[in-house]
Amino acid sequence: MTIMLYELAGRDAARPFSPHCWKTVMSLAHKGLEFERSAVPFTGVPEVENRFGKTVPVLRDGDKVISDSFDIALYLEETYPDRPTLFGGEGGVALSRFMEAWSASQIHTTIGGRLLLDIHAMLEPQDQAYFRESREARFGRPLEDVVEAGAERIREFGAKLEPLRLMLKRQPFIGGEGPLFADYIVFGAFQWARVCSAEELLEPDDPVSLWFDRCLDLHAGIGRSVAAAA
Amino acid sequence: MTIMLYELAGRDAARPFSPHCWKTVMSLAHKGLEFERSAVPFTGVPEVENRFGKTVPVLRDGDKVISDSFDIALYLEETYPDRPTLFGGEGGVALSRFMEAWSASQIHTTIGGRLLLDIHAMLEPQDQAYFRESREARFGRPLEDVVEAGAERIREFGAKLEPLRLMLKRQPFIGGEGPLFADYIVFGAFQWARVCSAEELLEPDDPVSLWFDRCLDLHAGIGRSVAAAA
Known part of the structure; x- marks a missing residue:
């Protein structure tokens, strides 16, 4: 099945x-x-x-x-242990939890607030109502205000990526020579931004952009199969 | 031997x-x-x-x-493959490179500048001369100015540790249930601060402080065998 x-x-x-x-x-x-x-x-x-x-x-x-x-x-x-590994062993599992926490606290908090209105615009009316109500309850203010406040955080976003940029001087993926689930943790956040918003978060020659491009090429370009927001 | x-x-x-x-x-x-x-x-x-x-x-x-x-x-x-693993597999090696980059760019940059005068005070005269000259060339200004500028960065330090704090809600060490080299990468930075300076960087009940305490207890307390600066 x-x-x-x-x-x-x-x-x-x-x-x-x-x-x-x-x-x-x-x-x-x-x-x-x-x-x-x-x-x-x-x-x-x-x-x-x-x-x-x-x-x-x-x-x-x-x-x-x-x-x-x-x-x-x-x-x-x-x-499916005989297929390509997502973690590369127990150490990879444990350290992927740090990647998850890094992505959640450094990337999602910055990108997420910024995307709220873009996401809202992509939804059917009944989902828009749910989305606005639940997110405004979570953030304690109108979506519009959260997005505006997010503009400042986006300016600091480049600096937050410094650990990834520094690591990419040494190896092409977080997983080393090839990707692991740790790459997909961070990829998910950038793909979210790419599909929802035409705003460019990074310079095209930023090492993080180049890594993201490599991720979009993986697995017959499954990430690229959804076009970027225009 | x-x-x-x-x-x-x-x-x-x-x-x-x-x-x-x-x-x-x-x-x-x-x-x-x-x-x-x-x-x-x-x-x-x-x-x-x-x-x-x-x-x-x-x-x-x-x-x-x-x-x-x-x-x-x-x-x-x-x-020494038959002794306790430092990486837990190839994935752990790769992801430890991210930990190294995170620690270097988020922790060392903040702590390191702050410690310059404390380190200087611990050295013999000929090493003091070398240290001042080489660090002032690196930072482009007197050690005293770097330390003063570092006071502001220390105030933002707690926020930089959020990924570690968030991960520690799930597991006691970066390596999972027990420590791996990834823990020692970050431990090294906090131990540097502990040995050189009496300034408290964190609240004692901060999850990062509790993790550091666990690291000081490891291996018969080898980290704790050098007393904290007073």
Whole structure:
């Protein structure tokens, strides 16, 4: 039975944008697994797989249903050990947790606030209402204000990427000579920005841009198969 | 033949302070290897092991001489594979390069500038002259000015540690349930501050302080065997 991935989308089902779902798309492609993709709107997430959980990605593989992009990567690593590794051993698993925390606290916080109105514009009306209400409750102010405040943080964004830039002087991927799940953790965030917004976050010759381009080329260009926002 | 570690020290040979040398002390202890420590002043570094290189740590193990804390860790991993792992596989090696870049760009840049005068005060006169000249050339201004400018950066230091703090909600060490070289990379920086300066960088109940305490307890408390600066 083909693996099914449920992933977030707006009006256009062909433009999935969730950073976490993209981590799973890349994980599945990395393992060379066949999978189908089912687009789910925000208000449809709680219904997925008999109300399995509160978030996507959700993956069904035969009888198994799993959510959370990191847990899915661990599941794939354990279930398909003969295919290319996503972690390169136990140390890679542990240190990927630091990458996840780095990406969440340094990249998502900066990019995420900036994208709120772009994402809102991509949604159907009932999802727009849910999205505005839930995000305004989370941030404690109107989406418009969060986005405006985000403009300042975007200016500091280049400096936040210095660890990645410094590391890229030594090796082409976070995983070393080739990518690992750690790359997909960070890729997901940049792909989120690429699919939702035409705003350029980085200079094209920034080592981080060049790394992101390499990630877009991976696995028959599955990341590039969704065009950048125009 | 016992392994010999050459490490940086000031007037008091019993208070080695280099962050990179501490990474190697912890690596050797992690592998459970016996080793001797030879204290080297700044002006003595070029003479170590027949002018082997420009920096310490330098390790001699039988006929082999190696410098650079990361290269030494790789050497120990390869040479003593049956002892506790420092990387937990190839993925751990690759991702430790990100940890190294994160620590260098986020922690060393903040702590290092702040410690310049403390380090200067720990040195013999000929090393003080070398240290002031080389660091003032690097920073392009008097040590006193660099330290003063560093006061502002110290105030932002807590925020820079957010990735580590977030990860520590999930696991007690960067290496997961136990420490890996990735922990020692970051430990080295905090130990540098602890040995050189009485200034408290973090609240005692900060998750990063608690993690550092756990690291000080490792390997029969080898990190704690040098008292904190008073």
